Amino acid sequence: MRILLIEDDPEASRYITRGLREAGHVVTLADNGPDGLSMASDEEHDVLIVDRMLPSMDGLSIIEALRRQNSPLPILILSALGDLEDRVLGLRAGGDDYLPKPFAFEELLARVEALGRRPGPGSLTTELAVADLEMDVLARKVQRANQSITLQPREFRLLEYLMRHSGQVVTRTMLLENVWDYHFDPQTNVLDVHVSRLRAKIDRDFDKPLLHTVRGAGYMLREPE
């Protein structure tokens, strides 16, 4: 993916750039707001990562300017102000996702990849498949190796999200935000229980597991190698 990073802190941008490049992405860096905005408007990118606090032009103004130009570019906001209020402001300004600093790199990578592969509106596929696991989103039906699997509504949404992001790491926070639609800090392993329930339904009776735990990061649903 081609990723544009607008970040003034050299240490942070080095860390992010290196990590993203290692993950196989092409990263362009802008170290100030005006340059970043012109690069975002003029060049083709798949995802924009922008720091909330920038000298001369702050992140929110860049986002607002881009949205005024009807740019569909997916935007991830980075902020040292890890406050929920700021998240609301950032999302209202037109950002697609919000990540407070400091963050684990896996979290950033997972979110960037999720944003980059997000299909445009209207093109949402309603039939998903990973290996022999199939989901009909409209009919609310799931089957694996032609055996029907009954899921609770929340389990269905959980699996749908995992399938839409198959092959990508999905963090616990991403699941809470997208499947439960709440932004909060779970104090315990409350999410893991949901995932293991789902795993019991889709993996237990089959040879090859599809749903994997990625240590220190989250989960991944992927085709067996």
Added chain:
Amino acid sequence: MNRSNFLASSTFRLALLYVILFTVSVLLIFSFIYWSSVRYMATQSDSAIQTEIQTLAERYENRGVPGLRRLILDRITRQQPTGSSLYLLSDPLGRPIVGNISRWPQVTAEDGWLNFNLDTSDRDDPDLHPARARRFQLSGGFQLLVGQDIHELKLAQRRIITALSWGVILTLFLGLAGGFFISRTMLTRLEIINETSQRIIAGDMKQRIPVSPRQDEFDRLSGNLNRMLDQIQELMDGIRQVSDNIAHDLKTPLFRLRQKLEAMNVEAGSSAGHTQVLQDALAEADRLLNLFNALLRIARLESESSKTAMTMLSLSELADDVAELYEPLAEEKQQSLSVETPQSISLFADRDMLFQALANLLDNAVKYTPKGGSIRLSLSSQEHSVIIRVCDNGPGVAVDQREKVFHRFYRTDTSRSTPGNGLGLSLVKAVVRLHDGRVSLLDNDPGLCVELNLPNTPER
């Protein structure tokens, strides 16, 4: 400021007391004025009678009865048609010789003075005319009476009483009106201070009491209170800054540490042995980072009234969502988790923060309730508030610890063995405060009920 409050106020009572004291003083002074003027008038009249008796007695000595008779007649004629002097001269047998009263009054003398009422049958005046006279024994058995019709005197006295009474009433009225006005003025100024304090208690630390340029004692009080508030604000800012700084400053190196561990973890790859240690170290770093995040979050919630994320939401739906999230965890511990929402309840609230608070409460309930226990999340709507209760039949919290569990990092002795950071309830309290609500711990016999009482008023 309503009427009953006003009448109960100390300034009004003080003013009332002052008015009463003042009125009593005025009453005493007026009584003295009345008493001394009446006495003066009476003495004047009495000494006039004495002088007249002396004059008439001298005339009798010099000119005898005819001379005295002429003088008396002269006096009577001169004060016609109306006069207040009374004369009567009678012979030794008591028969009147001359005078303007027809006969001797039938009263006994006190100290030589006769007090009687004049015979008014020959006058048009229907009033009773009191009179005071003195009897004088002339040589030769003749008797002389000199007196005065003191009707006018009594009238004058009555007029003085009326005037003085009006004076007292006026004093009372003016005193009350003045007291009312003064205490009202004082109360208004006190009320300004009170209202400001209430706004500050409600969380608006930026409020200050207005100070007028007069620099009177109220202004000095207000000025001092304002300075005190400034100092408190400064201290609070200081504490917040320190805790924020600590959290921030520790977070950054901790985060670098985590990055290095992460890098090592990647490099170590599959060379087993180290990986487990590295994983544990990473998990520990994450725990610490989460702790700092929670701490900073509470600090922010407490220090600012950040209400930008408040929206109208369905509380019933939110409760269902939280319960649904925790249901598998409870099921793992064979606990039953039930939700009771009698009707659909809407609330103006911060969706994510409220979810966080309820999640913390359910988390605690699942954590501390033993296997097979039951947990109930119930909502009820009252006129101006909603009540959210999370009840369990676990070990509960001892009464003397119920305040302390809301303190940061506080953990009861029994809870130390379970994982947690001692910030869950602090965060709940901060969230409840953000919604201007109250949180309290109640007995569930056995177990614990945490009750959140959130005001349900849309415009806040």
